[in-house]
Amino acid sequence: xxxxxxxxxxxxxxxxxxxxxxxxxxxxxxxxxxxxxxxxxxxxxxxxxxxxxxxxxxxxxxxxxxxxxxxxxxxxxxxxxxxxxxxxxxxxxxxxxxxxxxxxxxxxxxxxxxxxxxxxxxxxxxxxxxxxxxxxxxxxxxxxxxxxxxxxxxxxxxxxxxxxxxxxxxxxxxxxxxxxxxxxxxxxxxxxxxxxxxxxxxxxxxxxxxxxxxxxxxxxxxxxxxxxxxxxxxxxxxxxxxxxxxxxxxxxxxxxxxxxxxxxxxxxxxxxxxxxxxxxxxxxxxxxxxxxxxxxxxxxxxxxxxxxxxxxxxxxxxxxxxxxxxxxxxxxxxxxxxxxxx
Numbered sequence: 001x002x003x004x005x006x007x008x009x010x011x012x013x014x015x016x017x018x019x020x021x022x023x024x025x026x027x028x029x030x031x032x033x034x035x036x037x038x039x040x041x042x043x044x045x046x047x048x049x050x051x052x053x054x055x056x057x058x059x060x061x062x063x064x065x066x067x068x069x070x071x072x073x074x075x076x077x078x079x080x081x082x083x084x085x086x087x088x089x090x091x092x093x094x095x096x097x098x099x100x101x102x103x104x105x106x107x108x109x110x111x112x113x114x115x116x117x118x119x120x121x122x123x124x125x126x127x128x129x130x131x132x133x134x135x136x137x138x139x140x141x142x143x144x145x146x147x148x149x150x151x152x153x154x155x156x157x158x159x160x161x162x163x164x165x166x167x168x169x170x171x172x173x174x175x176x177x178x179x180x181x182x183x184x185x186x187x188x189x190x191x192x193x194x195x196x197x198x199x200x201x202x203x204x205x206x207x208x209x210x211x212x213x214x215x216x217x218x219x220x221x222x223x224x225x226x227x228x229x230x231x232x233x234x235x236x237x238x239x240x241x242x243x244x245x246x247x248x249x250x251x252x253x254x255x256x257x258x259x260x261x262x263x264x265x266x267x268x269x270x271x272x273x274x275x276x277x278x279x280x281x282x283x284x285x286x287x288x289x290x291x292x293x294x295x296x297x298x299x300x301x302x303x304x305x306x307x308x309x310x311x312x313x314x315x316x317x318x319x320x321x322x323x324x325x326x327x328x329x330x331x332x333x334x335x336x337x338x339x340x341x342x
Contacts, residue, residue: 001043001138003097004060006070007090007104009053010111015299017088019282020078023049024258032077033134039069044135046143048104048125050118051166051195051281051298052111057101059138063093098142099327105146106153107160108319111298111305112169113312114159117194119150142330149326156322159315164308167198167254169301170277171206174250176304177275177294183207186232187250190241190261192219195254195279197226203252204229211248213241214255242266251276253284260286267293 008021023029029047036045036058044059056074060066071089075082092100103109107118126143129135154160175182185208189200192214200210200223209232214220220235227233236244241261245251246268253276255261262276262285269291276295278285285295309316 002060002063003092003094003142004058004063004066005092005097005100006056006067006074007053007092007100008055008085008088009090009109010299011109012090013088015281015283015297017080017084018052018054020080021049021054021074022051022281023047023054024256024282028077029128030132032073033129033132035073036070037134039066041066042069044129044139046126046129046135046139048122050121051279053104053109055104057097057139057142059135067091095327095331098145098330099323101142101146102149102323102326103320105150106319106323107150108153108316108323111301112164112166113309113316114161115165116160117165117198119147122146145326145330145333149323152326153319153322157315157318159312159319165195165198166279166298166301167195167252168202169304169308170199170252170279170296171202172304173296173301174275174277175206178249181206182250185209185250186211186248187252188213188241188244188248189223190214190251190253190284191255191280192216192223193254193256195256196252197223199252199254199277199279200227203250204231204233207231208250210234211236211244213238213244245274245276246270249274252279253277254279255284256280257284258282260284262286264288264290 033045036042041061042058046057048055056070071082071085074085105119105122107115110118187203187208188211189196190213204227211234212220212224213236215238217237224233224235264286267288267290274293276285278295278297283297
């Protein structure tokens with residue numbers, strides 16, 4: 001038995017490809033699992049899909065043929081050529097696959113090092129695979145060890161001190177653009193999921209008034225109720241989106257929709273600069289060469305992200321030593337079970 005992982009992330013794959021690889025439809029994801037596991041050499045799988053990465057983790061009988069099948073199925077699903085996928089994807093086997101998993105779950109491989117969302121995202125992916133019987137004992141035990149490793153990294157370092165996220169980085173970017181303070185501005189938040197909630201909370205903490213727009217009004221109201229700061233908050237249906245995007249400077253969108261929700265035909269010309277932060281993958285905002293509209297996608301936040309990496313570099317060194325030891329301990333533990341991972 002072997003561990004085999006194929007990784008597409010912000011490090012090796014641009015947002016144009018990542019949004020094609022993203023699994024936002026549960027039925028599409030289930031069907032892809034079934035296609036993978038129908039192949040004779042693939043025993044178990046767990047698929048992680050976030051705005052910054054798609055990880056396909058498998059337990060296989062043989063690596064080479066399994067890898068070829070994974071790339072074939074991904075190409076068929078996404079329309080991206082097999083050659084391009086092979087050129088971009090990072091492949092990890094056995095010890096390398098476990099070390100990579102521990103690194104990802106510990107947020108050392110994240111665009112924003114130390115961000116705390118990744119553990120919950122991996123747990124959700126694992127639970128989905130386990131409940132649908134796409135993974136069993138072999139991958140389950142790797143996950144339990146990965147979560148223990150991530151907890152040790154969190155408790156033994158300051159890497160997650162003052163936790164940040166893509167949402168908080170987007171708000172920090174907005175502050176830079178608008179001169180360091182957002183107090184008194186009004187921002188539109190499109191969506192009501194985790195990313196939108198984080199953006200709304202960071203904006204409110206900066207003194208920004210909020211207009212929350214979502215297809216599901218109950219979820220939008222629920223999000224509004226979670227904001228503790230004393231700022232003005234309005235909740236509006238999705239049908240009001242066009243009206244508001246042409247009225248205010250700031251917009252943060254994170255809907256999780258499989259297609260763009262803000263299109264060129266919705267944009268009207270204004271005499272003031274607008275700054276729109278698209279923190280969704282696939283992207284929410286259609287490419288638009290419109291006057292006075294500046295669109296920032298996840299990959300456009302690199303400057304602030306790199307500053308964060310520099311600040312956390314020393315803590316990352318400590319974290320990597322913990323991950324290295326945890327990887328060795330995992331394989332030693334397997335040997336005590338008389339399990340041969342290779």
